[in-house]
Amino acid sequence: MKTVLIPTDFSKNALHALQYAQELFKCERACFFVLHAYGEEVYGKYKTAMLEDVEKLKEDKREQTVKKLDKLVNSVIGEPPNPLHNFETVARFDNLVDSINDFVDEMNIDVVIMGTKGETSNHKTTFGSFTIEIFKYVKCPVLAIPEDFEYRQPKAILFPTDYLLPYKRRELKLLGDLAGKFKSKVYCLYITDFDELSPRQEDNKLFLEETLANSYLHFETTPVKNKAEVILEQIEQKDAGMLVMLNSRHSFFEDMLYRSTVDLLGLKIKIPFMVMQNIKR
Structure with missing residues (x-):
């Protein structure tokens, strides 16, 4: 069974990557872990908040994230659902790269599939900054899907x-x-x-x-x-x-x-x- 991790920021591009992953593994057993890391959403805006406030924000954000992840998964399961596919949601209070790397190790993930850009990325570029960081540092194959790419088998x-x-x-x-x-x-x-x-x-x-x-x-x-x-x-x-492409020290891709x-x-x-x-x- 393939283990597939789908990071999401709930953008259209991330949804498209999840749908692509379902098509790519349509005819084989696969478990899709849909992950959202919300650490920066808490600390990004509230760096000066009191500790009690931060704990409350963390809990609120976790509850919001779980609900959004459940809603997202329910929207893509399909009618009837593919009997070969399982879905699990993952809400992590951490930064994106660390949460992905930790989860890759925990669940022995085969591949990370994600959009080329997130909600806040510059639309003039091919890859968003988070995607490039994941390319560089995640210890697992990463497959990035352009938002306007219509699924076809890679012949x-x-x-x-x-x-x-x-x-x-x-x-x-x-x-x-x-x-x-x-x-x-x-x-x-x-x-x-x-x-x-x-x-x-x-x-x-x-x-x-x-x-x-x-x-x-x-x-x-x-x-x-x-x-x-x-x-x-x-x-x-x-x-x-x-x-x-292969990413390693001194490789063409790293260069x-x-x-x-x-x-x-x-x-x-x-x-x-x-x-x-x-x-x-």
Whole structure:
């Protein structure tokens, strides 16, 4: 059974991500945990409040959050409900990233699925600040869904990689499960001016082939130029339904994030974007 965490700020984008998750796992057993972290809603406005006032605010906010979560889940269960799906609500008095990381560890979550932006995000950017923080710091694959993306099976998945970093078998298993289920073509794209791989790159490429054995793997290279532009061009050429990248120290993705290039980075992607984490769990 897949364990899926859906953070929500009760925005339209977060609702859309929950609906996408239901479609993505429509034909398999899944438990959806719908989480709202309300710590900043208490302390953000009441930093100077007395301790007694804060405790009262915490309790009031918890009750409001539980009610809103229940209402949200009831609105998406469907008639008749999918018998393969279970829903649980989670209200946490904490900041968003810490609450997600703690819950990922507690429940052994397979994937976090969320909107690309929240209610207060700048509409001129692809990713909101909270989404970028979750990309960076959450120790679990994160799949971000653009608000205007209409669900379709990801028959083509673009996976830019330089084969330099070791992959985690569990992370790749999620990608392999999705690709196998939808009979997707996975395009491993290496942006380079060199013709040959090093022994380490060859080993990592072989590990990809073994772990994604149920996928239709394609290995391609393209000359170095603006990497964001290359990715956007390949998404269009392959008619990709999902972009997958690896986040680790010294990775291309980390380089983009810390230079403010995921949006900021110029990647104006309009398809689901999954970030796999090369971090121990």
